[in-house]
Amino acid sequence: MKLFIFDVGGVLCDGTSVVLPIAGHLGLSEREFLTLAQKAGLRELQIGKISAKDFWKNFSKFFGRTIERDLWAEFFKPVLKPDTVRLIEELKTKYRVVAGTNTIESHYLIHSQQGHYDVFDRVYASHQIGLMKPQKEFFLYILESESAKPEETFFVDDTIENVAAAREINIRSLLFTSAEKLKQELASLGID
Incomplete structure (x- = not known):
């Protein structure tokens, strides 16, 4: 080797898993959150094509409520x-x-x-x-x-x-x- x-x-x-805490914070099931996250560009976020700010801006459009903080960072412990x-x-x-x-x-x-x-x-x-x-x-x-x-x-x-x-x-x-x-x-x- x-x-x-x-x-x-x-x-x-x-x-490091933040999906459930974020989903709970937003009043969503894990599946609902992941569906919205995929639409908002989760993959693009993971490969550096968009920023967290862009992701949450996109997510807010699909969610119908504005998310102004980076919840990815906030719930990451x-x-x-x-x-x-x-x-x-x-x-x-x-x-x-x-x-x-x-x-x-x-x-x-x-x-x-x-x-x-x-x-x-x-x-x-x-x-x-x-x-x-x-x-x-x-x-x-x-x-x-x-x-x-x-x-x-x-x-x-x-x-x-x-x-x-x-x-x-x-x-x-x-x-x-x-x-x-x-x-x-x-x-x-x-x-x-």
Whole structure:
């Protein structure tokens, strides 16, 4: 192995899922909120084509009520998972370890301000590179940037679709459930 790619939300940090709190704040079901969010440009927000301000302006039109604050930032309360941080720090003594994350600018800034990305050698954020998981191009972009081959790379994510997409291009991948299980999996592969 030469390169490890880690997801951030659900792997490095808890408290990153904001859909339910925002939906509840707006008096919507999760499904209703996501339907409006898709129409308002959620994907475009995640690949950096529009800003959070533009997103909420679009969302307000569909919602019928003006949203003036960035609720993405307001409800975002990430907390580091110490066991994952320790595991990444151990891996970094022998390997290059980067983040590969679907995110938006306001979440990226909060993570940065709180020092969450400091554990990584580099961060590949969807809103900055214009690509997002599970697109194969997302992984290929990282591999090219890191001069790594798929078979030299290990990917960790808590979303099965992302893990499956990485596996399709021969990146060894693991669906994350806990740092302890990840450590056991790596040990079984001879990676300490």
